[in-house]
Amino acid sequence: MPVMVITGTGTEVGKTVVTAAVAATALAAGRSVAVLKAAQTGVRPDEPGDAEEVARLAGAVTTAELARYPDPLAPATAARRAGRAPVHPHEVAERAAKLATEHDLVLVEGAGGLLVRFDAAGGTLADAAALLSAPVLVVAPAGLGTLNATELTARELRRRGLDLAGVVIGSWPDGPDLAARCNLLDLPDVAAAPLLGAVPAGAGALDPAGFRRTAPQWLAPRLEGTWDAEAFRVREVP
Ligand SMILES: Nc1ncnc2c1ncn2[C@@H]1O[C@H](COP(=O)(O)OP(=O)(O)OP(=O)(O)O)[C@@H](O)[C@H]1O
Ligand SMILES: C[C@H](N)[C@H](N)CCCCCC(=O)O
Numbered sequence: 238m239p240v241m242v243i244t245g246t247g248t249e250v251g252k253t254v255v256t257a258a259v260a261a262t263a264l265a266a267g268r269s270v271a272v273l274k275a276a277q278t279g280v281r282p283d284e285p286g287d288a289e290e291v292a293r294l295a296g297a298v299t300t301a302e303l304a305r306y307p308d309p310l311a312p313a314t315a316a317r318r319a320g321r322a323p324v325h326p327h328e329v330a331e332r333a334a335k336l337a338t339e340h341d342l343v344l345v346e347g348a349g350g351l352l353v354r355f356d357a358a359g360g361t362l363a364d365a366a367a368l369l370s371a372p373v374l375v376v377a378p379a380g381l382g383t384l385n386a387t388e389l390t391a392r393e394l395r396r397r398g399l400d401l402a403g404v405v406i407g408s409w410p411d412g413p414d415l416a417a418r419c420n421l422l423d424l425p426d427v428a429a430a431p432l433l434g435a436v437p438a439g440a441g442a443l444d445p446a447g448f449r450r451t452a453p454q455w456l457a458p459r460l461e462g463t464w465d466a467e468a469f470r471v472r473e474v475p
């Protein structure tokens with residue numbers, strides 16, 4: 238099934254920007270794309286959510302969002318505080334599977350990191366990925382602290398028997414420090430999975446035409462882009 242689940246080491250790591258880059262790259266390759274934000278928190282009903290942000294940057298994707306809660310919290314907590322029904326993993330899987338019958342690629346973005354709870358029973362994005370047997374892409378920060386969080390996420394995916402497609406750095410700084418440069422070698426090592434790209438810092442602020450034109454250069458061929466991890470490392474590692 239053409240579903241890919243996009244998680245991260247936490248919130249604010251660049252999942253939405255990476256989702257937009259993957260979507261733009263797939264669109265450029267002539268594929269139809271749907272983006273499902275499993276549960277959107279911290280956004281008012283009249284504001285654009287992450288799925289709309291992907292559409293703004295990437296272009297003509299189908300957007301879907303299962304629920305939206307006002308508090309900027311984990312979905313289970315935000316649903317409880319709003320007195321509303323939560324989103325359950327099987328609902329995420331069912332909507333993604335339906336979108337997969339109509340699109341070449343379905344990207345499912347979680348909320349925060351892998352084990353953030355969607356419902357009171359402790360259901361997570363990892364459960365939805367398992368129901369879908371979908372590969373999971375992990376978005377990670379570039380700098381100091383990312384090795385621990387990325388390895389924890391990778392280990393949990395593996396413990397659950399899930400397919401870790403690889404790691405993408407959500408925001409690669411203009412002037413990478415020593416830790417960021419070393420992480421280009423160490424991230425794939427601790428994740429035991431390939432580094433599949435790095436989205437430059439500030440990419441989310443590019444005009445959409447520039448974003449769409451450049452996005453394939455940030456992602457590896459496995460994600461239909463032209464990024465070359467080895468060449469990138471030669472340039473960036475001390
Ligand atoms: N490569 C980038 N270029 C520009 N801005 C970025 C980039 N990566 C992250 N950001 C900014 O950092 C913030 C967090 O990014 P983003 O919204 O993608 O996080 P997220 O991991 O999707 O978080 P959430 O758990 O809320 O979905 C946003 O304000 C976004 O604009
Ligand atoms: C509001 C925020 N931007 C995300 N949508 C939700 C992040 C939940 C993180 C919960 C946690 O790990 O402590």
Ligand SMILES: [Mg+2]
Pocket residue numbers: 252253254287346
């Ligand atoms: Mg997001």
